[in-house]
Amino acid sequence: EESFRRYIEALADGPADIETFGVSGFFNMEVNEDRLMLTQRTRGYSDRKKLLSELSLAYEKATFSPLGSVVISAALLPVAAGELLLKSVSPSATVALEDAFSNAVLPPSRTDFAPPFSTEEVAGRLAQLFRNIGTTWEADFARLAVLTGHGASTVNNPFAAAYSCDACSGNEGGLSAQVFARAANDRAVRDALQQRYGISIPVDTWFVGGRHDTTTDTVELYDLHLVPQSHERDLGRARSILDRARAQNALERCSKFFLAGEIQTPEAALQHVRLRARD
Numbered sequence: 056e057e058s059f060r061r062y063i064e065a066l067a068d069g070p071a072d073i074e075t076f077g078v079s080g081f082f083n084m085e086v087n088e089d090r091l092m093l094t095q096r097t098r099g100y101s102d103r104k105k106l107l108s109e110l111s112l113a114y115e116k117a118t119f120s121p122l123g124s125v126v127i128s129a130a131l132l133p134v135a136a137g138e139l140l141l142k143s144v145s146p147s148a149t150v151a152l153e154d155a156f157s158n159a160v161l162p163p164s165r166t167d168f169a170p171p172f173s174t175e176e177v178a179g180r181l182a183q184l185f186r187n188i189g190t191t192w193e194a195d196f197a198r199l200a201v202l203t204g205h206g207a208s209t210v211n212n213p214f215a216a217a218y219s220c221d222a223c224s225g226n227e228g229g230l231s232a233q234v235f236a237r238a239a240n241d242r243a244v245r246d247a248l249q250q251r252y253g254i255s256i257p258v259d260t261w262f263v264g265g266r267h268d269t270t271t272d273t274v275e276l277y278d279l280h281l282v283p284q285s286h287e288r289d290l291g292r293a294r295s296i297l298d299r300a301r302a303q304n305a306l307e308r309c310s311k312f313f314l315a316g317e318i319q320t321p322e323a324a325l326q327h328v329r330l331r332a333r334d
Contacts, residue, residue: 059301
């Protein structure tokens with residue numbers, strides 16, 4: 056994360072153009088995903104996921120049988136051999152096919168959630184974090200503030216939790232960033248901040264939450280449909296800066312990887328870390 060911040064700040068047009076802050080990865084918003092009141096927005100997602108879970112359980116039970124395990128192994132041998140051959144010849148094509156198949160079987164989940172804290176409680180949480188980083192006056196806030204929690208994409212890794220956020224107990228921090236941004240954009244919360252803590256957020260300041268994947272160096276921003284039209288230009292510039300910074304960050308990381316010495320461009324570095332996360 057520190058190298059990523061360094062590349063972001065290096066793209067500033069001047070000393071007051073971009074400023075980054077490091078905070079605990081849960082953004083003072085400890086959120087239990089299992090207890091959130093989630094609303095599924097993808098049609099048919101729950102039914103498909105239930106069916107896949109039942110098929111997975113049936114497959115697992117079948118493999119416990121000596122006869123079943125032999126039959127399944129023989130039936131899947133051509134598929135496994137073909138995948139191994141394709142992965143050896145063209146790893147990028149293998150990843151593309153896996154993603155296409157996965158999205159066809161189970162489309163990406165799109166969920167929404169109700170605010171997990173009351174207005175008074177969330178205002179106190181915001182005030183504590185703003186004071187910790189020294190942003191308490193209107194002049195301290197930019198027109199656009201981007202908060203990125205971090206997580207990691209990894210496959211078949213017993214140490215997966217170690218790749219994510221320590222402050223989030225080994226979980227990812229993107230959801231906490233999203234909760235923080237929504238709260239900071241809420242007019243009632245801003246009024247409570249002003250009245251109870253003396254912290255004024257300018258009317259033209261907008262917060263965007265997101266997630267930085269530290270293995271693939273991708274950045275996903277949330278709730279972009281809520282960004283006011285007046286801030287579209289600011290958002291476009293922020294996304295451009297993030298894209299350039301993550302590419303440079305990937306290139307620096309590749310210089311430290313074994314078997315990545317031939318990577319010489321940011322574009323090639325992004326491709327390499329994307330494939331490396333799926334190996």
